Amino acid sequence: MNSVAKSEGENLAVHFEIRFDPRYQTITTADVVDILTREIDPATSQYLNNLTIDSQSLEVQESLKALNAQVGQQTTVSTPPPTTTPPPPRRCTSLDLSYCKHLPYNVTSYPNILGHRSLADVEEDVIAFRELVDAECYRLAYDFVCQVLQPACISNQPEDLLQLPCRSFCREFWNGCGSRLPDKIKRLLDCSNFPEYADQGGCRAKPGCVQALQAKALSPRICDGVIDCPDLSDEKNCAYCRDGYMHCGVGRTCIPRGKRCDGKLDCANGSDEKDCRTYDW
Known part of the structure; x- marks a missing residue:
């Protein structure tokens, strides 16, 4: 608010900054005039005691813009922060990637470990994985790739669970094909994030472990x-x-x-x- 005090022969503009919180008390124009009147009285003023100003010469004008800004600021401060809606619980759904139709299971769930949230997301990266399989950089690349893109899903409460390839399976894939992986996939395909043992649904081991031991004379x-x-x-x-x-x-x-x-x-x-x-x- 601005106040204008008129003295003899010339106008003297005096600017006051008055702050109030409308949540606790409503301040009217008359209240402001009363405050200014006390401040221009030499007997009570701390700052204008060397001037003589006629209180009847005061003119007080409300600024709606300033008032709205003040109210808007108070509203912003008092508004509670938005709450984050938790994601829905994981649920199994039908395996829908035709490239991986030969897997020994038919249910998967999104998001997968690579962050794909839908079939459309998977199809954006499937070509890069198919090239690895075609390059024959690892004998079981197809099994591993499909188990990463479309991991098995196990019914559970309160939400269903993904069944990822076992850590050793991931490391063998990396040893054969890691150098060919795109940088984006390298960052996401961290074998330390894969479980170590397969019993009771912990992970899916590479197929034929016992046969492999026998083939190696072990x-x-x-x-x-x-x-x-x-x-x-x-x-x-x-x-x-x-x-x-x-x-x-x-x-x-x-x-x-x-x-x-x-x-x-x-x-x-x-x-x-x-x-x-x-x-x-």
Whole structure:
């Protein structure tokens, strides 16, 4: 607000800055005039006591622009910040990429580990992956690529879960095809983000682990009490583990499969609670 005080012979413009909060009290023009009147009275003024000003000469004008700006500022301050809507829970959906129709499962979920949120997003990158498969840089490239683009989905509560390729599978793919990956995919395809063991849906191991051991003349590693395959297939169906039991990966200790991922350590090395994705510690 501006006030104009008229003295003899000339006009004296005096500018006052008055702030008030309309949330606590409504200030009228009469209130402002009363304040200014006290300030120009030599008996009460702290700043204009050396001047004689006729209080009847005061003219006070309201500035609607200033008033609206003040109210707008108060409104902005008092408005609570917007809340972030949490994403909907993950749900399984039909596998819809025709290139990966030969996978042994038919349900997947978005977003995948590469951040694709729809089939359209996947199709933008599928050509780069197909070139890797065609280049034969890794014998199982097709299986790995499709399990990354269209990962298996497992029904669960409160939301469904992705079943990614096992970490060792990812590393083998990187050893063969990593140098050919586009920079964008290299940044996203971090093998440390992949689970290590396959039992109870933790991850999907590369196919044929036991057969690979046999082909490499490593049959003594099968049922030797040490896990070599991420899906535990080299230590399953062994004479020292009864039906319905799983191997702990150390010695010949076996535990009931129902104790896998139950929140309690039953194996000495804790392998029965490793890479569990259905509960939080």
